Amino acid sequence: MMTPSITHPIGDFIRANVPIPELAYLINAIICIVAICTVAFGAAMVLVYMERKVCAHVQCRLGPMRLGPHGCIQTVADTIKLFFKEVYAPNGADKFLFYLAPMVLLTAPFMCLSMIPFDHNLQVADISVGIPLIIAVNGFGILGILLGGWASNNKYSLLGSLRSGAQMISYEISYAMILLFVVMMSGSCSLQEITLSQSGNLFDWWIFKAPGIGFLAFIMFLISSTAELNRAPFDIAEAEQELTGGYHTEYNGLAFAMFYLAEYINLVTTSAIATVCFLGGYLPLSFGYAPVDHVLAIIPGFIWFFGKVFVMIWVYMMLRWTFVRPRVDQLMGLEWKFLLPVNLLLLALGAIFISLGWIVP
Amino acid sequence: MKKEEQLTTKAYIKRYFQRICQSWSLIQGLTVTLRYFFQPSRIVTEQYPENKKTLKMHDRFRGRLEMIEDENGENKCTACSLCEKACLNGSINVLSTKNIAGKKVLGRYLYRLDTCTLCSLCVEACPFDAIRMNQDFELSRTTRKGFEMILNKKEGRG
Numbered sequence: 024m025m026t027p028s029i030t031h032p033i034g035d036f037i038r039a040n041v042p043i044p045e046l047a048y049l050i051n052a053i054i055c056i057v058a059i060c061t062v063a064f065g066a067a068m069v070l071v072y073m074e075r076k077v078c079a080h081v082q083c084r085l086g087p088m089r090l091g092p093h094g095c096i097q098t099v100a101d102t103i104k105l106f107f108k109e110v111y112a113p114n115g116a117d118k119f120l121f122y123l124a125p126m127v128l129l130t131a132p133f134m135c136l137s138m139i140p141f142d143h144n145l146q147v148a149d150i151s152v153g154i155p156l157i158i159a160v161n162g163f164g165i166l167g168i169l170l171g172g173w174a175s176n177n178k179y180s181l182l183g184s185l186r187s188g189a190q191m192i193s194y195e196i197s198y199a200m201i202l203l204f205v206v207m208m209s210g211s212c213s214l215q216e217i218t219l220s221q222s223g224n225l226f227d228w229w230i231f232k233a234p235g236i237g238f239l240a241f242i243m244f245l246i247s248s249t250a251e252l253n254r255a256p257f258d259i260a261e262a263e264q265e266l267t268g269g270y271h272t273e274y275n276g277l278a279f280a281m282f283y284l285a286e287y288i289n290l291v292t293t294s295a296i297a298t299v300c301f302l303g304g305y306l307p308l309s310f311g312y313a314p315v316d317h318v319l320a321i322i323p324g325f326i327w328f329f330g331k332v333f334v335m336i337w338v339y340m341m342l343r344w345t346f347v348r349p350r351v352d353q354l355m356g357l358e359w360k361f362l363l364p365v366n367l368l369l370l371a372l373g374a375i376f377i378s379l380g381w382i383v384p
Numbered sequence: 385m386k387k388e389e390q391l392t393t394k395a396y397i398k399r400y401f402q403r404i405c406q407s408w409s410l411i412q413g414l415t416v417t418l419r420y421f422f423q424p425s426r427i428v429t430e431q432y433p434e435n436k437k438t439l440k441m442h443d444r445f446r447g448r449l450e451m452i453e454d455e456n457g458e459n460k461c462t463a464c465s466l467c468e469k470a471c472l473n474g475s476i477n478v479l480s481t482k483n484i485a486g487k488k489v490l491g492r493y494l495y496r497l498d499t500c501t502l503c504s505l506c507v508e509a510c511p512f513d514a515i516r517m518n519q520d521f522e523l524s525r526t527t528r529k530g531f532e533m534i535l536n537k538k539e540g541r542g
Contacts, residue, residue: 081417085429345417346410361404 032144055147059136067287070336071098074287077340108276113176116273120174125274125281128167132288134160139295140215142305142324153214154206157296158199161251164289165191168253168260168270171282175273183269186351187253187260193358194250194257200366201244204373205229205300208382214296218304224311228303233382236372241301243366248293249342250354253286256346259354294335295328302331440519446502447520449476449495451535452513459536461514463490470509475500481539489539497523498531 034051041047072087072095079086087094112121135157137147150156165188172184206212208229209220221228230241250257261269271282298304305324309316349357376382391399420426430439441447451459463480481491504517515535525531 077421079429080421080424080427083420083426083428085427085431088431341414341417341421345413360400 055137059133059147062141063133063136063288063291064284066291067284068098068102070287070290071101071283073336074340077337078344081341081344102280105276105280110276110278113273115176117174117176120170121273122278124167124171124174125278125285126167127170128164128285129281129288131160131164131167132285132292134163135292135296136288138214139292139299140218140304141328145305145325146215149213149215152212154202154212154217158195158202161198162191162195164285167285171274172270175270177273179266179268180270180272183260183266183272187270189351190250190257190259190354191253193355194247194362197243197247197358197362197366198251200363200370201240201247202296202300204240204366204369207370207373208233208377214299214304218299218306221303222306224309224316226311228301228306230301233373233376236369236376237301239365240369241297243362243369244297244301245338245342246357247362248297249339250358252289252293252339254290254339255343256348257354258348259351290336290339291332294332294339297335298328298331302335304328304331441521445519445521446504446517448497448502448518448523449500449506449515449535450518450520451493451515453537457537459490459514459538460512461490461493461536462512463488464511466509466511467506467515470505472503472505473499473501476506483539490536491539493535494532495535496532498528 033054037050037054038044038047041050075097076086076093087097090097090100112118138150138153138157140146140149168187168191169184172180172182172187175181205217209217211217211220221232226232228237230237233240253260261271263269266272271279274282305328307316307320307322307324307327309319373382432439451461453459461478463478465478465480468476468478475496477494478490479492479494480488483489502517507515507517
């Protein structure tokens, strides 16, 4: 509803053709839920396979090869196996919180996913305060980890979840600051508006448009979002070698699958936010050379979007399988001594650049 | 945890920026993994049952013990039984015999695979290079029958 160019073809079509407004509302809601679930579960299935393959090739291995061509239906088999496993809580665990935790954790990425513009018209909710809401919802996910660690009645789980709490609260600050930097440059909080502010050629994306500081901001975003995702090299919440899995040590079967799912949907969401904020969202790649640009513009926006998202996910995976995990004190030092000052500097520089007219939102 | 040494402000600032410069090594690490990722030829995994025909073991690989024989099936063993003494498990028995000239030669070289740990000490002990570890690794049997084997086909020449 922000600009006249954005229409809601699916929603408007149902509203125009279903006589009862309440029923139209219900149908729209169901379509939204189904769409988000499809994206989330489909992406999670693909990503588990992709992670295993990327990790294998980085380590000179092959990864899953047996089931299907190049092991591509291995994740289906794993999922079926997880479905048929018994779910049980350990002795002395707080049963209610124990089963609540994975659901709480899974809520946050789904809420984020509903705000992401996949194409001009493909978005569940275009919220004018999208970025602050995403930051707030991301903070909600930590509750699931803390609950899971607390309810497990296990010292490793508790340690992992408390570490993770400290880590995520710290890195939330720089994460929010980088997003605010993008908001400042594009002049809007709505993800649709941020995407549209990058229209033009390749060098109008925020990673290149802001001279120098855009790329720096992108690297800062990579660091802080990796920590937000609880992925290696910042996976001190799980830290398999120290804590035998951290907060999800005691989980199995479907409850464990939900933790796993949340991790990968979070990965999709964060990559999507990176794509929207720095890589031009669903806008096609263009080099400012008309013949090539017209050909590239034929490809629909959501394919561009998911292409960029998968490149981002691949970057996250390469980071995960390359770098070593810092100690807890090093992790905190990195945030408070390095990321925070640099991000404040970036914000100040961004403000100066805008006031000098070097960045035109 | 070790107490951090006291630094002056100047030294602290210097170390701070040094550490930022040192993070260049992260890029170096990333180039290594990227190189591995984009070169499938470097993969070392063997798809074992499928590539049974083409699978080639490394020269260093120690399969079971075998006797080195020339094209006529003659071996170089002199029945000195140094390998038998070197064997920790008693898997080897060198049974000597006398040839027509009355000289002590190898009669039967008994080797028990079921007690062998494939340590290759016998190969190192042999002064005549008469035995070696071969590339054979599919050694499992369903019965104990085939584990006791006679390695030499012919009597030793002495």
